[in-house]
Amino acid sequence: MQIAVASGKGGTGKTTIATSLALSLAKLAKVRYFDCDVEAPNGHIFLKPVFDQISPAVILIPQIQPEKCTACGHCVEVCQFHALAKVGKTILVFPQLCHGCGSCTWNCPENAIIEVPNPIGTLERGMARENIAFLRGQLTISEPMATPIIRQLKKMEQPSEEFVDIFDAPPGASCSVVETLQGVDFALLVTEPTPFGLHDLKQMIGIVRDMNIPAGLVINRDGIGDDSLEELIQEEKLPILLRVPFNRLLAEKLAAGQSLVDVMPEYREVLVKLYQEIREIVGGSDK
Amino acid sequence: MKTQVPKAKQLIILSGKGGTGKTSISAAFAHLSATDQRPVQTVIVDADVDAANLGLVLKPELGPANDFWGSSLAVINPDLCINCLACSPVCRYDAIFPDPQIADVQWIDPIACDGCAACVYACPVNAISMVKQQEGNWFHSKTAFGPLFHAELFPGKENSGKLVTLIRQQARLFAEDTRANLIIIDGPPGIGCPVISACAGTDFGLIITEPSLAGLHDMKRVLGTLRHFHIPSVICINKADIYPEGARAIREFAKAENIELLGEIPYDENLPRSMINGLPITVSFPDSPAALAVRDLWQKVLRSLDVEEDLA
């Protein structure tokens, strides 16, 4: 079972919910938590992993072999991202524009291009509290592209019926969120009952509809806002799987790095029930 | 010789972590720029293009929608495809499948397609072409406090960085034409491409953080990004009293790193309330603790930026 936790608006509580869900399920299932917010990952604060494997996340970028290159410029023509330029008899490579697609390499008539790894971040694996397998990616500061790291992060493990995989998505509604959601069975959308939450939730709903992924809602900080959300939820027929009322004391504890289920252990059972509801919706087998 | 026109200063507001209050503060700054004792002619940019919320508080009179054309995607013509499968091995994005509806041809998943065109070149019968995609819209709108440049990226699309660059350019051109003194850019969360596009070439960075472990962690990353691009920056702690130890940690960090802590805004229920009312806090609750702190922050930002005030 693969569940993504996403939101649209930042700061609604994705990581709070994702990590708490992981902790709640840890006794009943083998849980793997993937921190896919590779630009600003926070899962480690709540799950406290010990990492035993760290490797660079790389994009394969072209390296022109000058002895073979005839400066025909075909690679420049083929590149859709302008990551190559021909200057006199030299081909320049612009690594930060490169998507690592390999097209230039395959298309070089002289076989003058080899691909070399360009590190853009790290991939880490470890064990966290309660035997939860913890995986995350981190984008190196100043590197622009998060999506390749998310793709590689997810590939670190094979999907398996033995595991419950929880993918903690980045905020927003662009391609890194789509990459996180690729192939998951269910999207748990965490929102807050405010106009900002509502607006950004609409973006997320657009994504899960396009991708044909069943979704359900968690309304976090319930009580701080109005009920403009309720109308949208009715229209979209999205199940509300959980409401977490706003609680200033809870907010303080979360700020300090304590998990929701540490501060309010009654949520463990609540989240187990939420998981069971998800399973019913997905109509999946086992676990 | 024509006299030199001073360029508008550009302020970028970032956070790293989402939800720290960038948009609420940007909205208040927009209001103050127009109504404060010494007003400053300002152009506002909402650079959080896939979750654009500033318009919800500034209530713009929407300008016409301008198409945003992003990258191209590969499309297979089923009439030409001979199912030779030369294309799928070159696709690194797992985007090519047997067509679910037409037998014996391949199909490209538009969501997975990266637009690299490797398949186009691999196809021996020219059955694949690149089709440009509209990925969103951008707008030049009017608000009560000045012009707003904003955009809506269609859900799930790429190229948010390119769209951010586009609206920033439009804002800069408009600022030049109207002799505005300041451009305020409400930035997106994170540190990747859209953030880089939002902060490139700006004059001053204001990091809005919150006193949580997560906030501190992400603030350090976005600060690293601003420093990489040599943008002088300062910090402001929002919801400062929600976790006093967290605030202390930020103060110590700021001291150790020689970064100015320009202000602290207490947790104030009036902030979410004003957001729900669809107004900047300085409009709806001008005497609230948060509004007063934001007002103070604004004055300090102006001083740091050394912005020319409107002489009108």
Next chain:
Amino acid sequence: MKLIISAQNPTIESPVDTRFGRSQWLILVDADTKQWKAFQNPGVSQSGGAGVAAAQFVVDQNAEVVISGDFGPNAARAFQSAKIEMRLFLKQALTVEEAVDLYNSNKLLKFS
């Protein structure tokens, strides 16, 4: 001396464009004769790498000097490699022809 100047409109009387990568037009001018030709900037509609696309164009024109309001890091790298001189104009209100005159009287700042 072959110059390329970024411009808003396709004539030598056009106001300059302070952006290089995404300016609408690139005007090729002979600094001595002031003969000119306007080209659509290939970078203007690019998804990414506009600076590279525009720089590639300038390189392919065999220009010796390129003049604009600013150069991004990718374009700058391409020009440095091609040994094409980059110059900056600082005023917004300038025509392409005025920029040529400033170049000829050595009043344009070198980009570094």
